[in-house]
Amino acid sequence: MSSLLSDLINLDVSGCTDKIIAEYVWIGGSGMDLRSKARTLPGVVSDPSKLPKWNYDGSSTNQAPGDNSEVILYPQAIYKDPFRRGNNILVMCDSYTPQGEPLPTNKRYNATKVFSHSDVVAEEPWFGIEQEYTLLQKHVNWPLGWPIGGFPPPQGPYYCGTGADKAFGRDIVDAHYKACLYAGINISGINGEVMPGQWEFQVGPTVGISAGDQVWMARYLLERITEMAGVIVSFDPKPVSGDWNGAGAHTNYSTKSMRNEGGYEVIKKAIEKLEKRHVEHIAAYGEGNERRLTGKHETADIKNFKWGVANRGASVRVGRDTEREKKGYFEDRRPSSNMDPYVVTSMIAETTIVWKP
Amino acid sequence: MALLSDLINLDLTDATPKIIAEYIWIGGSGMDLRSKARTLPGPVNDPKKLPKWNYDGSSTGQAPGEDSEVILYPQAIFKDPFRRGNNILVMCDAYTPAGEPIPTNKRCAAAKIFSNPDVEKEVPWYGIEQEYTLLQKDINWPLGWPQGGFPGPQKAFGRDIVDAHYKACLYAGVNISGINGEVMPGQWEFQVGPAVGISAGDELWVARYILERITEINGVVVSFDPKPIPYKRGCIQFNMLFGQGDWNGAGAHTNYSTKSMREEGGYEVIKKAIEKMGLRHKEHIAAYGEGNERRLTGRHETADINTFLWGVANRGASIRVGRDTEKEGKGYFEDRRPASNMDPYVVTSMIAETTILWNKS
Numbered sequence: 001m002s003s004l005l006s007d008l009i010n011l012d013v014s015g016c017t018d019k020i021i022a023e024y025v026w027i028g029g030s031g032m033d034l035r036s037k038a039r040t041l042p043g044v045v046s047d048p049s050k051l052p053k054w055n056y057d058g059s060s061t062n063q064a065p066g067d068n069s070e071v072i073l074y075p076q077a078i079y080k081d082p083f084r085r086g087n088n089i090l091v092m093c094d095s096y097t098p099q100g101e102p103l104p105t106n107k108r109y110n111a112t113k114v115f116s117h118s119d120v121v122a123e124e125p126w127f128g129i130e131q132e133y134t135l136l137q138k139h140v141n142w143p144l145g146w147p148i149g150g151f152p153p154p155q156g157p158y159y160c161g162t163g164a165d166k167a168f169g170r171d172i173v174d175a176h177y178k179a180c181l182y183a184g185i186n187i188s189g190i191n192g193e194v195m196p197g198q199w200e201f202q203v204g205p206t207v208g209i210s211a212g213d214q215v216w217m218a219r220y221l222l223e224r225i226t227e228m229a230g231v232i233v234s235f236d237p238k239p240v241s242g243d244w245n246g247a248g249a250h251t252n253y254s255t256k257s258m259r260n261e262g263g264y265e266v267i268k269k270a271i272e273k274l275e276k277r278h279v280e281h282i283a284a285y286g287e288g289n290e291r292r293l294t295g296k297h298e299t300a301d302i303k304n305f306k307w308g309v310a311n312r313g314a315s316v317r318v319g320r321d322t323e324r325e326k327k328g329y330f331e332d333r334r335p336s337s338n339m340d341p342y343v344v345t346s347m348i349a350e351t352t353i354v355w356k357p
Numbered sequence: 358m359a360l361l362s363d364l365i366n367l368d369l370t371d372a373t374p375k376i377i378a379e380y381i382w383i384g385g386s387g388m389d390l391r392s393k394a395r396t397l398p399g400p401v402n403d404p405k406k407l408p409k410w411n412y413d414g415s416s417t418g419q420a421p422g423e424d425s426e427v428i429l430y431p432q433a434i435f436k437d438p439f440r441r442g443n444n445i446l447v448m449c450d451a452y453t454p455a456g457e458p459i460p461t462n463k464r465c466a467a468a469k470i471f472s473n474p475d476v477e478k479e480v481p482w483y484g485i486e487q488e489y490t491l492l493q494k495d496i497n498w499p500l501g502w503p504q505g506g507f508p509g510p511q512k513a514f515g516r517d518i519v520d521a522h523y524k525a526c527l528y529a530g531v532n533i534s535g536i537n538g539e540v541m542p543g544q545w546e547f548q549v550g551p552a553v554g555i556s557a558g559d560e561l562w563v564a565r566y567i568l569e570r571i572t573e574i575n576g577v578v579v580s581f582d583p584k585p586i587p588y589k590r591g592c593i594q595f596n597m598l599f600g601q602g603d604w605n606g607a608g609a610h611t612n613y614s615t616k617s618m619r620e621e622g623g624y625e626v627i628k629k630a631i632e633k634m635g636l637r638h639k640e641h642i643a644a645y646g647e648g649n650e651r652r653l654t655g656r657h658e659t660a661d662i663n664t665f666l667w668g669v670a671n672r673g674a675s676i677r678v679g680r681d682t683e684k685e686g687k688g689y690f691e692d693r694r695p696a697s698n699m700d701p702y703v704v705t706s707m708i709a710e711t712t713i714l715w716n717k718s
Contacts, residue, residue: 191393
């Protein structure tokens with residue numbers, strides 16, 4: 001890229017105009033495809049309720065018929081734009097018909113209903129989501145750093161590894177970490193994963209509906225950054241079959257009661273409820289998960305519900321410090337990397353707080 | 358990719374008080390470095406104020422899958438030369454949830470030796486000369502060499518890596534004292550020191566980590582093998598070029614002194630210390646790095662692995678004493694036996710233990 005082009009991209013216009021650029025981001029018809037477009041606003045905005053609603057062509061994203069194609073965007077959360085910087089913003093939105101009904105693909109709407117239930121509000125549910133993903137070489141869709149048509153040496157050296165023969169794509173990962181911090185996403189860490197070319201970032205702790213907003217926006221930033229790098233990001237739960245780890249989105253969870261004295265008993269009761277609704281949760285935990293949850297590669301088999309302390313082969317894992325302190329949180333290891341965080345977070349809250357067996 | 362590096366180089370100090378801390382530890386082989394990062398609410402200067410963390414020991418050969426948590430204890434903070442700002446690197450060691458050091462944790466035992474009051478009193482200083490070889494990715498042949506062949510008249514391969522490493526270490530706060538190109542093209546050396554006690558091990562491991570991160574950026578592989586290219590049996594050309602077919606290995610010569618050695622009458626203390634080292638030659642050699650027998654052949658500036666030999670200005674010795682130490686009657690000595698893949702926690706603490714604590718009886 002020529003330096004003149006990047007000079008323009010990096011122009012700080014706050015000296016010559018009050019106007020700002022707002023990039024509206026939404027989820028398209030497949031439930032995993034992120035879409036966005038930008039508009040100019042007359043000045044700085046920090047409150048999403050002060051942003052104008054907008055609309056887009058739903059017939060181009062499989063979300064509306066051609067003869068009635070307007071889908072309305074409701075702005076829900078604002079983040080600082082790490083690409084345009086200055087006073088420019090990213091806006092996480094959800095989609096409605098012109099009559100004000102949420103589209104079928106709008107999972108945020110139901111999630112907010114769950115999170116506004118008075119029992120759920122009282123319990124202040126916290127989430128920490130460990131988003132795994134795989135970087136693929138463009139055109140061939142084979143993992144980054146792998147020989148084309150072949151395989152690297154077996155898993156072992158890659159988890160948290162360093163070196164040109166073990167870590168593939170770190171510049172993307174590091175750029176993403178800083179971009180998320182800049183944007184105001186509560187990114188709590190990153191690490192290289194067991195399969196080479198696979199990485200993980202964690203978002204949290206976040207409260208209620210914010211978990212979903214932040215994970216979706218973090219995914220958007222990741223896709224924009226891989227676009228710059230000429231690399232593809234995949235959220236497929238088992239991108240390479242065979243003796244290679246899959247990709248998950250382990251969801252750590254706690255409520256006020258779990259974090260306070262006596263919390264361990266509350267945790268155990270909550271896990272019992274999750275066990276009773278195992279089939280319903282699995283159905284909502286991501287497409288293709290049966291290729292990942294095999295009972296091998298640090299997963300529990302998709303048909304079985306099993307929990308344990310420090311057990312990475314379980315459906316739900318409780319950390320040793322939670323066991324020792326008799327309060328804390330637990331980790332639902334079942335969601336796959338392509339799960340919808342609005343669905344998963346609200347379902348866990350609903351099952352553990354609202355649902356009665 | 359200008360835009361990607363704009364993001365990597367973002368200075369977040371105005372955007373947020375949060376910092377990124379990269380926790381570093383040694384994996385199951387005893388030589389594989391691992392790291393992962395976490396966000397902290399603000400800058401931290403004292404390792405005791407950093408939270409303990411944990412990692413999946415079943416993925417590094419350090420714990421079984423059903424009980425996989427290994428706990429990281431932060432031990433030393435360095436500035437992060439890659440993320441800069443207030444971001445940090447944290448050298449850690451690994452423990453079971455019950456608080457026991459795991460078997461591959463060599464730092465714990467070393468720290469015990471260095472806190473022994475007799476050792477503390479002697480303020481042991483270390484200067485470690487870390488040699489290493491740069492290899493081309495995928496084929497693992499030295500950098501700058503044509504595949505399966507020999508280098509041309511150019512002599513310096515990989516200087517950009519070496520120079521980047523030098524500045525990165527200075528930035529980080531590692532006490533790097535120098536660098537030089539080594540006898541074999543593609544092989545280099547850096548020196549860390551003088552460092553006191555346990556700090557020598559911490560600084561050398563962080564310097565190795567920074568080196569591996571820099572070679573990763575450059576698409577080159579770093580090897581700490583003590584004899585990275587073997588003698589090629591039956592290969593006449595190869596062997597003719599290098600005399601007997603040997604060529605220089607890679608070591609980690611460890612220079613050492615105590616307070617008594619640095620003061621008047623120090624030379625006698627040095628001679629007594631070397632005597633004790635000679636009596637424990639086998640024990641030291643066993644702890645001085647895997648594969649060292651391929652390097653310590655008695656040729657190419659080494660002493661044979663089975664022989665203990667010391668001398669002034671003698672590079673063919675196990676231990677060498679410098680001419681200035683001999684002349685001034687005080688100073689330090691150089692243990693030339695450790696291999697490039699030695700664990701500095703083990704070597705530094707063992708030298709202190711043998712020379713200060715161990716009794717001949």
